[in-house]
Amino acid sequence: MAITTTTISLASGYGRTDVIQQLEQGFAYLQWHEATSSGIVTGITTYSGGGDIGSATTSYYDCRPYTSSGIGTGASFYIDRASDGTIPGYVLVNRPGVGYTDGEVVTIPASEIGGSANGASNLSITVGIATTSGSPGTAVGFGSTGAFFKKDISDSATYPWAVARIGIDTSKEYGVTYRGFQMLSDTNMVYKVGSSFYPNDANAYTSTKDRQGGYGNRFAGNYLLDLGHTPVITTAYYDATTASQNDNYVVGGVTSGHAIASSNSYQLDLNIFRSAIDTNFAVMAYRHPDKSANYITDKQYQTYILHNFTNSIWDLDYVYLGGRTDILVGATSEPELTFRTWGVGDTYLGSNGYYANRRVAEFGYYPVYSSTDAAVPYKDSVYKAVPADEQGSAEEIGIYYRNNSNAANLMNRGRGGATVNSELADTVSTSANYGAVIKGIPLNTKLVPCPYYIPDDFALVQFDYSSPDALIQMWDTITVSGSEVYTVITASYNQTNRTRGVAFCARTT
Numbered sequence: 293m294a295i296t297t298t299t300i301s302l303a304s305g306y307g308r309t310d311v312i313q314q315l316e317q318g319f320a321y322l323q324w325h326e327a328t329s330s331g332i333v334t335g336i337t338t339y340s341g342g343g344d345i346g347s348a349t350t351s352y353y354d355c356r357p358y359t360s361s362g363i364g365t366g367a368s369f370y371i372d373r374a375s376d377g378t379i380p381g382y383v384l385v386n387r388p389g390v391g392y393t394d395g396e397v398v399t400i401p402a403s404e405i406g407g408s409a410n411g412a413s414n415l416s417i418t419v420g421i422a423t424t425s426g427s428p429g430t431a432v433g434f435g436s437t438g439a440f441f442k443k444d445i446s447d448s449a450t451y452p453w454a455v456a457r458i459g460i461d462t463s464k465e466y467g468v469t470y471r472g473f474q475m476l477s478d479t480n481m482v483y484k485v486g487s488s489f490y491p492n493d494a495n496a497y498t499s500t501k502d503r504q505g506g507y508g509n510r511f512a513g514n515y516l517l518d519l520g521h522t523p524v525i526t527t528a529y530y531d532a533t534t535a536s537q538n539d540n541y542v543v544g545g546v547t548s549g550h551a552i553a554s555s556n557s558y559q560l561d562l563n564i565f566r567s568a569i570d571t572n573f574a575v576m577a578y579r580h581p582d583k584s585a586n587y588i589t590d591k592q593y594q595t596y597i598l599h600n601f602t603n604s605i606w607d608l609d610y611v612y613l614g615g616r617t618d619i620l621v622g623a624t625s626e627p628e629l630t631f632r633t634w635g636v637g638d639t640y641l642g643s644n645g646y647y648a649n650r651r652v653a654e655f656g657y658y659p660v661y662s663s664t665d666a667a668v669p670y671k672d673s674v675y676k677a678v679p680a681d682e683q684g685s686a687e688e689i690g691i692y693y694r695n696n697s698n699a700a701n702l703m704n705r706g707r708g709g710a711t712v713n714s715e716l717a718d719t720v721s722t723s724a725n726y727g728a729v730i731k732g733i734p735l736n737t738k739l740v741p742c743p744y745y746i747p748d749d750f751a752l753v754q755f756d757y758s759s760p761d762a763l764i765q766m767w768d769t770i771t772v773s774g775s776e777v778y779t780v781i782t783a784s785y786n787q788t789n790r791t792r793g794v795a796f797c798a799r800t801t
Contacts, residue, residue: 293568295749295798297779302560304582308475309445309452311552314562315473319456320438321564322574324600326457326468328433329441331392333367333385334492335420336503342371342379343413345406349375352405353523354386354514357398357417364392366488368513369417370506370524371405379405379415384524385505387488387512393431394421422492434491441470442491442509449532451475455489460572460600464608466651470511471598476535478556480549481594484638486511487518487612487651501525511638513651516665518612520638520647550618552578552594563766565781565798569747572600575619575781575798579766588621588765588783595619595782597735599654601744606653614638614652617735619796622784627677627793628688629752629784633736634670657739671738677794679756680786689737691794693754694726729753729772749799753778755785755792762791770797777801 300317302310319325352371367389372381398417406412423429435441435457443454453474461467472484492508506524509531515522553560558580567573577595585591599615606613614637622628635654648660648667660667676688679695730752734742753770768780778797785793 293749294800295568296566297798297800298564298566300562300564301581304557304559306556306560308478309449311475311481311560312440312443312445312452312454312473314560316438316440316443316454318562318564318576319440319458322566323437323571324456324458325435325437325439326441326459326462328436329390329457330421330431330433331364331390332388332422332432332434332491333364333392333419334388334422334490334505335385336369336383337395337418337420339379339383339415339417339503341413342373342400342405342415343402343408343411344376344378345373345411346377347375348377349373349381350377350406351381351522354517355400355404358401360392360396360398362391362393362396364389364396364398364419366390367392367398367419368488369400371400371415372501373406377411380502382502383415383417384501384503385419385490386524388490388492388505392419392421394423394429395419396421441489444509444530444532446532451532451535453530453532455491455530457489458598458600460613461602461608466610466612467608469600469613472511472530474530474535474549476549479551479553481552482535482549483616484511485614485616485652486513486638487614488512490524516647516649517651518637518649520649550594553580554583554593558583563781565750565779567747567749569749570601572602573597573747573750574600575750575796577766577781585763585765586761587624587763587787588785592621592766592782595621599744603743605741605743608653611651611653611655613654614649615654619782621782624785624787625682627680627682627784627786629675629782629794629796631673631675631736632670633673633739635739636667636669654739654743671736673734673737675752675794677754677784677786677792679754679792681788681790681792682786691730691752691754692726692728694720694724695756727754729776729778750781751778751797751799752794753797754794757791759791760789761787764791764793764795769800770795775801 368387370384370386374381400415402408402412422432440454441457445452456471470489507529510529565575578593580591583591597617615635617633620630637649637652674688676684678693731748733746735744770778779800783795
C-alpha cells in the first residue's frame with residue numbers, strides 16, 4: 293500500500309516565524325491538531341476549606357478535583373499550606389483543563405492535600421476562565437483543527453514558538469500530548485513535550501501568588517512526573533523575546549536545538565511521509581532542495597518520528613505518550629542509520645544528569661539512578677550497511693545481505709584472500725545471494741517488548757552500485773518491480789570505489 297506525501301516549502305530568505313507556520317501547516321495536513329479548546333481555567337475567584345494539618349508548610353503541586361458543579365475536566369491546582377498548616381498559603385491554577393464555565397465550583401478532596409486523618413478537609417474552589425473583554429465575556433478558544441493550540445509568531449518574536457495539542461486517545465485521562473517547538477536561531481529548533489499546557493499570556497507573575505495561574509505559556513503538571521522542575525512558579529515558560537527561560541528545560545538534552553537547516557539563504561522544504569497502513573505514523577524531514585551537495589547530509593537535516601501511536605503496552609489513563617525518534621545519518625566512513633528514541637520527556641539538564649519524567653509512557657525503558665533522578669535520555673538502534681567495505685562493531689544491527697558479484701565488498705573472496713587470482717578465486721554460489729527489502733522494522737530494537745513496529749509501507753533497503761561518489765538523496769527511487777517502488781527518505785553510504793549503503797524508504801507504488 294502506497295504512502296501519502298506532501299512538501300511544504302519556504303522560499304529563500306524565510307524568517308523564523310515562517311518555520312513555525314510551516315510546521316503548523318504540516319500538522320494540519322496530518323490532521324493532528326485537536327479542535328478548538330475553550331473553558332480554560334486561568335484564575336480563581338475564591339476558595340474555602342482545606343483544614344489544618346498542623347505547623348507545616350507543604351506544597352501540593354498537582355491536585356485534581358473529584359467533583360465539579362459543571363462539565364469542565366482536566367484542571368488541577370497548586371495548593372500551598374501556610375506555616376501554621378492552614379490554607380491559605382496560596383492556591384494557584386496548574387493545569388488549565390477544558391470545558392469549564394466562569395464561576396464553576398470544583399472540589400479538591402482531603403486526600404489530595406494531606407489526608408483527613410491528619411486534619412485536612414475538602415477544599416472548594418470557584419474558578420475563572422479565559423474570556424473575551426466585555427460583560428458578559430465569552431469563553432476564549434485556543435487552537436483549531438488547522439492551527440496550533442498556542443503560538444507567538446508576532447513581529448517582535450525573536451524566538452517564535454508554538455505548542456500543538458495532539459489527541460492520541462481523547463477518551464483517556466492523559467490521551468492528549470502537548471508538543472512545543474521554538475526557533476532558537478535561523479537554523480535550529482528546540483523540541484519540548486508535556487501532558488498539559490497553560491496558555492494564558494499573563495507572564496507578570498508576582499510574589500503575592502494567591503489565586504493566580506502562575507507563569508503563563510508554560511507546560512503544566514507535577515514535579516518529576518510531567519516536568520523536570522517544580523510547576524507553576526518556576527521561571528520556565530515560553531517567551532518569544534528571549535530563550536533564556538527554556539535553556540535548561542529541553543527534550544533530548546540539546547539546549548542549542550536540532551538543526552533543521554544550514555541557512556535561510558536556501559529554500560527550506562518540510563517533507564512529510566505518511567503511512568497509509570497507520571495514518572498516525574509519519575516521518576518528517578527538513579531539506580534544502582536547491583543546495584548543491586556531495587553527500588546526503590549536505591542538504592538534508594532533522595528527520596524524525598513523533599510518537600503518535602497506540603498499543604497494548606500503555607494505558608493512557610495513567611501515562612502520556614511523550615517520545616520522539618530521530619533518524620541520524622552516519623558519515624561516509626560510517627555507513628549506518630541510527631534510530632535514536634528519546635523517551636524521558638521534558639528533561640531538566642542538571643548537574644547530576646537528565647531528570648526523567650515518570651508519567652511519560654516510554655519512561656519504563658530507561659533506567660534511573662534514584663539518588664539523583666538522572667536517566668539516560670535516549671536509546672540508539674544502529675543499522676550498519678553490510679555491503680560497505682567496513683568492519684563494523686558488535687553492538688550494531690546487521691541487516692542480512694549477500695552479493696557475490698562484487699569483489700570490492702569482500703563477499704566473493706575465497707582461498708585467494710585479498711589478492712584474488714583466477715586459480716584460487718573460489719566463491720559462494722550465487723544461489724546464496726540475498727538482498728531483500730526489510731519490512732516490519734521495530735521502532736527501536738533496544739526497547740523490549742517493542743512498543744511499536746513501523747508499518748510495512750516503510751522499509752530498509754541495502755544497495756551497492758559499481759560507480760563511486762554517487763549522490764543518493766531524498767526522493768530518489770528504488771524499483772523492486774513495476775508494482776513495488778520505494779522512495780528514499782534518508783540514507784547512509786560509503787562512496788569509495790563503489791557507492792554502497794542502506795536507505796530508509798517509503799513505498800510510493
